[in-house]
Amino acid sequence: MAIGNGPVGVGIIGAGNISDQYLSNLTTFPDVRVLAIGDLLEERARAQAEKYGVPRAGGVELVLNDPEIDIVVNLTIPAVHVEVSEAILAAGKHVWTEKPIGVSRDESLRLLQKADAAGLRVGVAPDTVLGPGVQTAKRAIARGDIGRPLFAQTTFQWQGPEIFHPNPAFLYAKGAGPLLDMGPYYVSALVHVFGPVAAVAALGLQGSPTRTVQVGELAGQEFPVEIPSTLSVLMDFEQGGQAQSLYSTDSPLLRTGIVEITGTEGTIVIPDPNTFGGEITITRPLTQAFVPPAPMTQQVVDVVQEGVLSGRGVGLLDMARSIAADRPHVATGEFGYHVLDTLLSIEEAAESRSFVQVASTIDEVGSLDADFDPFEATL
Template sequence: MGRTGDAVGVGIIGAGNISDQYLQNLTRFPDVRVLAIGDLLPERARAQAEAYGVPRAGGVDVVLDDPDIAVVVNLTIPAAHVAVSEAIIRAGKHVWTEKPLGVSREEASRLLLTAEAAGRRIGAAPDTVLGPGVQTAKRAIARGDIGRPLFGQTTFQWQGPEIFHPNPAFLYAKGAGPLLDMGPYYVSTLVHVFGPVAAVAALGLQGAPTRRVQVGELAGQEFPVEIPSTLSVLLDFEGGGQAQSLYSTDSPLVRQGSVEITGTEGTITIPDPNTFGGPITITRPLARHFVPPEPVEQEIVDVAQEGVLAGRGIGLLDMVRSIADDRPHVATGEFAYHVLDTLLSIEEAAEQRRFVEVASTLDQIGALSADFDPFAAT
């Protein structure tokens, strides 16, 4: 594995908006060192390199040809994820890719086979679900703090990314939309809690056939909407649990990050899966003596968050440490493939207005320990 001193060499391909969040953290983790940034717009890569003290920058080849880089972070647009990840593997490097793993089952499956044949690892976002928020809640559920998990409810609704993103068209293209863009956070959280998804049902609609950029140099420019902008979803899990989810970029009312898991002995509220931590509470059942119209009083228990709060990049860091220890990492390509398979099945269910079986499954789902510390040198 490529190293500089005691740190593993990391490169980044894609210097767009999301790169700031990765660079803010990866440049602080002592187990890795960002050595190069590449982008189709070399000047954009150089600007990010200068901002974060990265020694080399330019086109994509600056990253692929660097022998000191062992792992490359793929931050390109969804439609390019697989092609770029395959190029990284051909260069002899491991891959951490932003979500989704790909935009079709065929290309994502091919990517996993390519990595396996080359002896290289694939890790995939979101790693927000590896943060102290979701992982603490996962441990609480596994302990039986809410009894047997029965069902989940998640909500993501707002006006859409065109109100802040300077070039949002790709977020309404095939492979994105509220489902493929935000669904990975919620589906990944639910799979961590309930296990693999067995079947899905969904209804979808399109609020408008075109959207208009509202900020930046492209403000006023219209672009087409290629995907459903609102979906109502049902999930049926192999282990018997169920969940219902709403994904929408058509709502003036903002309601994001809502994740609730109800069990036989309580309902646990999980922090926004697009963040790494936050308050966790368990609401207990009503007292047996409650008689309407008496005031409703329920016991609400705070769950102490366990672990060190960091940010994007902890999934890559876990993968780097796992390679060194010769053990599986948590955010595997297989996990990302099951999430993608589930999301594409939801698209198909919405198109066909019926239940769709999810073909893929998972043998095991990893977890981070409560003592995982990104800022410790290991």
């Protein structure tokens, strides 16, 4: 479906916690207009619409049947991502879905096939990796600032979302957990740098079979843990390079957002891939012998972040502008599927305690230009 001149009409299905992050940004981008919010809990949709000045709110069908809406943002729980996305396609609208694209390979491929048949697009979060942080680091690596990339290390560890989320059970259900919930940020950043994943290995464990809600109306309620709550992961990339990653919600020690990529001429430390920007540094190799007890000093270079900082919704905006210009968008459904395929392969590797080949692959991953400005009117 083509998009005409002027701002693109956007609808949102799902008015839960993450909708605030999308709405606070999308309502400030001049190239899109948020026209309606739908939710199974219609009062929740109406409350968000009133908060952000969205003209229409109600049930899911309100969004699907709105003729002014071109793209629908799917902010439902992972277990129904594909079901809702298919309903959006059936209504003749493009899809931007929160990650993951689905919880199984079969249903996610079916979604992409339906989109292709209908001439519609699917875009998949996270778009945090389209922010100035990861994109600036990607450009630095591409121009050779660390030489040839060799390996990466990433870390995400803490005690879990039940300490802040009022209804966290779905984050420990199949299709979530630290791997499926947080892994998309780190795997997406690594695929942007190293290209598609060829094979993975992993070990997993479950810190506790149940968790307890700690805040909100459900505080004190126990719920089951359906997934490994800690995973140690190895990744091998098609084009060369390796990575090791830790994903855990069993750690009292908070260490998150760590992404370090080492090349033949330096190590670049990039911002948390769950944010859109931050400090970027490159540490250079020692240029002279280290002789104790003299202190070891290394050259650390700051990389100037390029681009306009915004937030969630920038991937949808890129998709809207790309549809209007008839060019590919960056956060494609195929990219989202490869990330899902990689994450599911990690789950399988943890279960079998062996290496698993990742069946899918993708072409070269696109980037946003350094001058991409979400706050500029271009349509």
